[in-house]
Amino acid sequence: MAEALKDRSMVLQKEMIANHFARLANARENGEPVVYTFVPGNLTELIRSFGALPVLPEINALQSGMRKLSGDYITEAERAGHSEDVCTYVKCDIGMMRSGNIGPAGTKLPKPDLLLLSYTGCYTFMKWFELLREEYDCPTVMFHVPYQGDGVLEPEHRKYMLRQLKEQVIPALEKATGRKYDEDKLRHHLALSAKAEDDLVAVLQAGKNRPSPIDGYFGTVYYVGPIFSAFRGTEEGVEYYRALREEVEGRAALGLGPITPDGPLEGERYRLVVEGPPNWTHFRDFWKMFSDEKAVVVASTYTKVGGTYDFGFRHNPDDPLGTLADYCSGCYTNLNLPTRIEMISRYIEEYQADGFLINSVKSCNSFSAGQLMILREVEKRTGIPGAFIESDLVDPRYFSAANIKNRLESYFQMIDARRLGKTA
Amino acid sequence: MGSGEAPTRAALVEKARDIYDDLDFGAVRRWLADHPGAKAAGYLPVYAPREIMHACGLLPVGIHGGGDRLEIIRGDAFYQSYICHLPRSVIELAQSGRLDMLSAVLFPSTCDVIRNLSGMWKLLYPEAYVRYIDVPQIPDKGAAADFWESELRRLVHDLGEVSGHHPTDAELRASMALYNETRAMVRALYAARCERPWDVPTEELYVLLRAGEVIPADEFIAMARAYLAAVEAEPRRPRDNSRVVVVGAFCEQPPLGLIMSIERAGCYIVDDDFLLGNRFLTRDVSLDGDPVRALAEAFVFNEQRTSVIFESDPLGKKRLMKDRVAAVNADGIIFATPSFCDPALLDQPMLRAGAEKACIPCIAFKYAENTGQFQQFREQAGTFADSIKLWGAA
Numbered sequence: 001m002a003e004a005l006k007d008r009s010m011v012l013q014k015e016m017i018a019n020h021f022a023r024l025a026n027a028r029e030n031g032e033p034v035v036y037t038f039v040p041g042n043l044t045e046l047i048r049s050f051g052a053l054p055v056l057p058e059i060n061a062l063q064s065g066m067r068k069l070s071g072d073y074i075t076e077a078e079r080a081g082h083s084e085d086v087c088t089y090v091k092c093d094i095g096m097m098r099s100g101n102i103g104p105a106g107t108k109l110p111k112p113d114l115l116l117l118s119y120t121g122c123y124t125f126m127k128w129f130e131l132l133r134e135e136y137d138c139p140t141v142m143f144h145v146p147y148q149g150d151g152v153l154e155p156e157h158r159k160y161m162l163r164q165l166k167e168q169v170i171p172a173l174e175k176a177t178g179r180k181y182d183e184d185k186l187r188h189h190l191a192l193s194a195k196a197e198d199d200l201v202a203v204l205q206a207g208k209n210r211p212s213p214i215d216g217y218f219g220t221v222y223y224v225g226p227i228f229s230a231f232r233g234t235e236e237g238v239e240y241y242r243a244l245r246e247e248v249e250g251r252a253a254l255g256l257g258p259i260t261p262d263g264p265l266e267g268e269r270y271r272l273v274v275e276g277p278p279n280w281t282h283f284r285d286f287w288k289m290f291s292d293e294k295a296v297v298v299a300s301t302y303t304k305v306g307g308t309y310d311f312g313f314r315h316n317p318d319d320p321l322g323t324l325a326d327y328c329s330g331c332y333t334n335l336n337l338p339t340r341i342e343m344i345s346r347y348i349e350e351y352q353a354d355g356f357l358i359n360s361v362k363s364c365n366s367f368s369a370g371q372l373m374i375l376r377e378v379e380k381r382t383g384i385p386g387a388f389i390e391s392d393l394v395d396p397r398y399f400s401a402a403n404i405k406n407r408l409e410s411y412f413q414m415i416d417a418r419r420l421g422k423t424a
Numbered sequence: 425m426g427s428g429e430a431p432t433r434a435a436l437v438e439k440a441r442d443i444y445d446d447l448d449f450g451a452v453r454r455w456l457a458d459h460p461g462a463k464a465a466g467y468l469p470v471y472a473p474r475e476i477m478h479a480c481g482l483l484p485v486g487i488h489g490g491g492d493r494l495e496i497i498r499g500d501a502f503y504q505s506y507i508c509h510l511p512r513s514v515i516e517l518a519q520s521g522r523l524d525m526l527s528a529v530l531f532p533s534t535c536d537v538i539r540n541l542s543g544m545w546k547l548l549y550p551e552a553y554v555r556y557i558d559v560p561q562i563p564d565k566g567a568a569a570d571f572w573e574s575e576l577r578r579l580v581h582d583l584g585e586v587s588g589h590h591p592t593d594a595e596l597r598a599s600m601a602l603y604n605e606t607r608a609m610v611r612a613l614y615a616a617r618c619e620r621p622w623d624v625p626t627e628e629l630y631v632l633l634r635a636g637e638v639i640p641a642d643e644f645i646a647m648a649r650a651y652l653a654a655v656e657a658e659p660r661r662p663r664d665n666s667r668v669v670v671v672g673a674f675c676e677q678p679p680l681g682l683i684m685s686i687e688r689a690g691c692y693i694v695d696d697d698f699l700l701g702n703r704f705l706t707r708d709v710s711l712d713g714d715p716v717r718a719l720a721e722a723f724v725f726n727e728q729r730t731s732v733i734f735e736s737d738p739l740g741k742k743r744l745m746k747d748r749v750a751a752v753n754a755d756g757i758i759f760a761t762p763s764f765c766d767p768a769l770l771d772q773p774m775l776r777a778g779a780e781k782a783c784i785p786c787i788a789f790k791y792a793e794n795t796g797q798f799q800q801f802r803e804q805a806g807t808f809a810d811s812i813k814l815w816g817a818a
Contacts (some may be wrong), residue, residue, distance in 0.1 A: 082773055087766070123767070130741060137738070144734075149558065156575075164562060334547070340543075367536065370502075370541070373506070373544050
């Protein structure tokens with residue numbers, strides 16, 4: 001297999017991640033507390049303001065998937081009694097822990113000083129940390145983010161979240177880290193977040209160009225990596241997004257397409273919007289099925305699970321706790337189905353997509369339950385026919401390359417036929 | 425049932441079974457016909473505050489799917505194969521017009537599938553009132569009660585708009601008293617079964633409780649009271665069965681055939697999670713003070729431990745099975761879990777580990793509400809019951 005071509009920003013990101021995991025490996029020796037939390041609704045700025053290092057189990061699981069380790073980890077968890085029916089991120093994480101807890105960088109992950117259960121948009125999160133608590137025997141603090149069932153953040157829900165932050169989450173962080181809450185530090189991190197978010201949004205919206213200089217799904221999962229995980233609210237994060245934006249705007253100015261693992265994609269033929277998480281175990285093969293057909297994803301919903309910045313949200317240092325509540329509430333999987341449909345329909349229109357595709361993953365009911373209805377509703381609203389494929393997050397048993405490729409090829413042919421019909 | 429005569433057990437069970445079997449919700453439709461201008465409100469598992477629906481003049485209607493009595497035609501078009509069966513049969517019921525009498529539907533925070541179904545309902549049935557009920561998940565009682573109180577007040581207001589009747593505090597208290605009595609009756613049925621499971625077989629208890637999900641609360645209380653009286657009048661002989669707790673069936677309900685199979689294989693079910701919402705609150709709601717606050721506090725200070733509420737006690741999951749088995753003097757546990765049920769299946773390793781540590785015999789199997797073949801369950805349960813008898817006595 002040819003060596004993947006990488007943007008400069010990807011190299012930069014690799015260094016950031018390597019440094020982060022090196023710090024984690026030495027966290028005990030260096031006296032750096034460690035807080036485990038989840039991507040949607042992560043309170044990274046708050047964690048950082050206590051001088052603690054975040055660990056995000058979903059990121060570890062997807063990295064295990066990409067490194068072809070998840071299959072064995074899942075088997076390990078299933079052998080220990082975990083059902084084949086449930087989230088494979090959870091089983092991958094538990095299997096990894098039982099296999100020595102070696103993280104994505106090849107170094108041992110430290111035990112958590114605190115499990116910060118940001119209960120945002122995913123029921124499984126609650127069970128995941130109940131399960132981890134059994135293994136780690138460490139304190140857990142629940143941060144309950146009410147679901148936007150009616151499509152808005154209700155004032156009483158915001159008040160509830162603020163009270164939890166003040167009365168539960170911050171005291172738990174103080175206890176776990178041995179440090180006092182410092183609001184000025186939090187404001188500092190939030191200001192850095194907002195800077196990075198501006199640049200990220202410019203990158204995401206570059207997908208509106210023809211040709212798109214980014215792949216808004218496969219490429220963008222790398223782009224959102226730092227801001228969804230440990231680097232929101234950090235100087236490295238700001239630097240990364242500045243560099244990324246420059247690169248992407250440079251490519252847009254030159255009329256270039258996105259960089260793929262096989263090199264720059266030229267001759268964009270199909271512009272797609274994608275709903276649902278990617279498959280990680282065959283990520284590169286999956287991407288190649290698109291890039292071989294010159295199909296570019298111009299926008300996606302998965303890249304909004306850690307924040308819907310392209311709809312205007314920015315962390316606000318003038319309202320430090322309120323902005324954290326607003327952020328958590330607005331993460332994609334905390335939005336109801338009508339809002340998701342509205343969002344996808346807007347993407348199709350604003351990014352001038354030819355089609356949209358749902359990758360329905362077996363593991364994730366938060367995404368998957370209702371996706372067939374999303375498909376029909378979006379088709380109805382936009383007049384654009386959709387495609388539906390199925391795979392899984394990190395269970396290699398559920399990736400059928402031939403089936404997916406067949407479906408994609410048929411779908412692209414259908415788009416071609418539709419174009420001919422329009423021009424006839 | 426003849427007038428003036430106490431109804432027999434068989435007559436009561438038959439009546440309840442007819443209500444359970446009726447997927448057209450005839451009991452609800454008859455109630456609506458008998459109460460011109462009144463409306464009905466549905467709710468999905470697990471917990472919904474029925475008191476509030478009742479106080480607003482709405483008939484609370486439990487929506488528990490179509491079980492093994494409904495052919496799924498439209499419902500499968502809404503769900504992938506790896507999503508549990510309940511939502512597809514609920515959609516089937518709705519798309520076939522069987523739920524068209526519901527003016528409102530509440531979707532409790534049981535799991536992501538039911539959560540997302542609330543959004544689907546908004547799109548499919550825009551004329552119905554739809555509310556996702558996000559119960560508090562935090563151990564801080566004060567903040568949890570304040571949040572839940574505000575949610576309940578919203579519900580009182582909104583359902584009042586639906587029915588056209590905004591209840592007074594006195595009406596809310598009256599409804600709370602009625603549902604205190606309902607839960608007390610459910611507890612009495614469970615206590616009777618625990619004490620004499622040969623007299624109160626779960627296949628009878630279950631259909632009574634299913635009937636209670638769709639008929640008015642006072643009718644259910646009368647029916648349950650009559651059943652308990654009939655049990656006293658018609659005692660049965662005990663058998664040498666094993667006493668088991670059935671765990672995990674709190675949302676998608678098992679087919680009646682599965683319950684019967686477990687019992688006929690030599691197991692007395694002495695505790696279970698079936699229709700858990702009907703006894704979710706383990707203590708009476710206080711009838712003093714502000715009624716909405718009282719209902720909120722009843723939830724927050726509740727002692728019910730379930731998969732759908734965050735367990736803040738680190739030892740809670742480890743202890744739960746031991747405590748439940750001890751409370752009903754059971755011999756073992758059957759984890760009977762719906763396929764693809766996140767709450768039950770994610771909890772199971774923790775619960776089972778706690779049970780095994782306490783040396784409680786366990787078996788586990790999965791079902792779907794439309795499972796039609798019970799032979800394997802019967803064999804598994806039978807072997808389990810035999811092994812308890814053989815090895816438990818050793």
